[in-house]
Amino acid sequence: MNKSFTVDSTCNNMRLDRWLRIKLGKIPQGLIEKNLRLGKIKINKKKAKSSLKIKTNDKIDVFNFNLKKIIEEKKIKFTPSKEIIKANENLIIDDNENFIVLNKSAGISVQGGTKSKKNLIDIFSKSEIFEGTKPYSVHRLDKDTSGVFIMAKNRQTAQLLTSLFRLRKVHKTYLAVCNGEIENNSGEWNDELIKYDKEKKIIEKARTIFKVIDKNSNASLVEMKPITGRKHQLRKQLYNIGHSIYGDQKYKSHKFFKGENKNLMLHSYQIRFMVKDKKYTYRALLPDYFKKILKTKRLNFLDLK
Numbered sequence: 001m002n003k004s005f006t007v008d009s010t011c012n013n014m015r016l017d018r019w020l021r022i023k024l025g026k027i028p029q030g031l032i033e034k035n036l037r038l039g040k041i042k043i044n045k046k047k048a049k050s051s052l053k054i055k056t057n058d059k060i061d062v063f064n065f066n067l068k069k070i071i072e073e074k075k076i077k078f079t080p081s082k083e084i085i086k087a088n089e090n091l092i093i094d095d096n097e098n099f100i101v102l103n104k105s106a107g108i109s110v111q112g113g114t115k116s117k118k119n120l121i122d123i124f125s126k127s128e129i130f131e132g133t134k135p136y137s138v139h140r141l142d143k144d145t146s147g148v149f150i151m152a153k154n155r156q157t158a159q160l161l162t163s164l165f166r167l168r169k170v171h172k173t174y175l176a177v178c179n180g181e182i183e184n185n186s187g188e189w190n191d192e193l194i195k196y197d198k199e200k201k202i203i204e205k206a207r208t209i210f211k212v213i214d215k216n217s218n219a220s221l222v223e224m225k226p227i228t229g230r231k232h233q234l235r236k237q238l239y240n241i242g243h244s245i246y247g248d249q250k251y252k253s254h255k256f257f258k259g260e261n262k263n264l265m266l267h268s269y270q271i272r273f274m275v276k277d278k279k280y281t282y283r284a285l286l287p288d289y290f291k292k293i294l295k296t297k298r299l300n301f302l303d304l305k
Helices: 016-024 029-037 068-074 082-089 120-125 153-167 233-240 288-296
Strands: 003-006 042-044 060-062 092-095 099-104 146-152 171-178 187-195 200-215 220-226 266-275 276-284
Touching: 016 029, 016 042, 016 060, 016 266, 029 042, 082 120, 092 276, 120 146, 146 153, 146 276, 153 266, 171 233, 187 233, 200 233, 220 233
Parallel strands: 146 266
Antiparallel strands: 003 060, 042 060, 092 099, 099 146, 171 220, 171 266, 187 200, 200 220, 266 276
16 A cells, blocks of 8 residues: 655654654554665655654655554544533633643543543544644543643644653642541652553652641542652552542452442642743632532542642
């Protein structure tokens, strides 16, 4: 199969191998390297390396490349209804020329995948808010976690915000309702979290500053400010100290009672950052189910300062 492409402005200065995966699907790096060496992928009729930064209006030709299997494996995009688009637009906290901020609902993924089709990227791709451009994800938020979430409107802003998150210059505050009474009222958790890449064991250092807002023998409301950004960091750290988050089916250290709310009680409450000496602070109101469990567990919450 032969195909020709013209690079658009949203992909300017992107690595060639990354662009190929976006356009053609989940291609193994080794296959990309092999086809570049054989001249089956050319830029402006010349051979190139996978690390090459492509430019707007570059011509990319793909020759005798078997795309059948790759196309079959490429994720199926979610096609949102007008009602779903409108419902998510109504969750927007701020909408400016460079990015939007919304109070993400629990139960929706940021990006589509094999296990989850409904996602924010596909929804906002069809929104008039992103007309003439597309939404860019600049940070992670678990499917079942609600709260503040940012999507960039252009590649330049996406690169800037992604860098701020990577350099830990974006300050995030989460709220969680946990099982049982956390002993210390404040402090810092320093853990070595374990994850696996296939059979390879990987240990990652994780740091979080915490403060207990209210507690009783039954439950605790805790404020958490992660310093590092490990996958499922807060959920794992609370599980490690024996106080898993209510509704967490993966990291649970307690039994659920019949009729108890099954939502994950983890909420991205606040995000703060600075761009060109301008300070940005965004807060997301608590979901109704979160407020309900606070009342049920007799926990008090006053707006954070």
